[in-house]
Amino acid sequence: MDTLVAGAATVAVKAATAAEAGNALTAAAVSLISPIAGVTTQASVAAGGLTGGADAETDASLRARVLARIQQPPHGGASFDYVEWSLAQPGVTRAWVYAQELGLGTVTVRFMMDNTYADGIPLAADVTALQAAIDLVRPVTADVTVVAPVPVALNIAGLTLTPSNGAVQTAIEAEIADLIRREAEPGATILISHIREAISIAAGETDHVLTNPVADITHATGEIAVVGTYPWS
DSSP states (O other), rough: OOBBBOOOOOOOOOOOOOSGGGGBBTTTTOOOOOOOHHSEEEOOOHHHBOOOOOOOOOHHHHHHHHHHHHHSSOOOSSSHHHHHHHTTTTOOEEEEEEEEESSSSEEEEEEHHHHHHTSSOOHHHHHHHHHHHHHTOTTTTOEEEEOOOOEEOOOOOOEEEESSHOOOOOHHHHHHHHHHHOOOOOOOOOOHHHHHHHHHHHHHEEEEEEESOOOOOEEEETTEEEEOTTTTT
């Protein structure tokens, strides 16, 4: 039983249905379904957020993981083993492995949860969960550190469109998001030519002038491109 102290209390909650929709960021507003007399029905999510919810894996995702395992059977701690172990964790959609990044005998794992969070960046609780899962299967000699990538917004600051309307803008946002999902990796470069291509193939676009960015976008170790802003946003 939880007791109100100075008119407030922190209580544990559990989603009625296990899925991505049950996740919530810190400070998100929540409310009581069955109000209690004398108690305010409104509350907010505490630090750390509500995490761990993930939708059921799609058939396509499961098929891809099975084929990868057939093509690359476990090798007791090879780089692709860590990727497979990571992708088996609910909600994980992408993962990368960096041997000896923190020194001899170390392995660094970074991962994304694209279908769980708007920017795909895992929360601290997700990092802890994946670390625990990998610790159960990793070689005892491996010093493994699981971390979340550092997000860097890919902002499209200067863009003139023909035609310029909501439908074309929405199509461009979708193409840029798809480009980031396909090509963004920690420490990788997003080519300006690919950004221009993504804009060009957007449904309804007939011409455009991109003035910012004007060059390839590089990222430091651990940084990853995520969807940013647009001139119309």
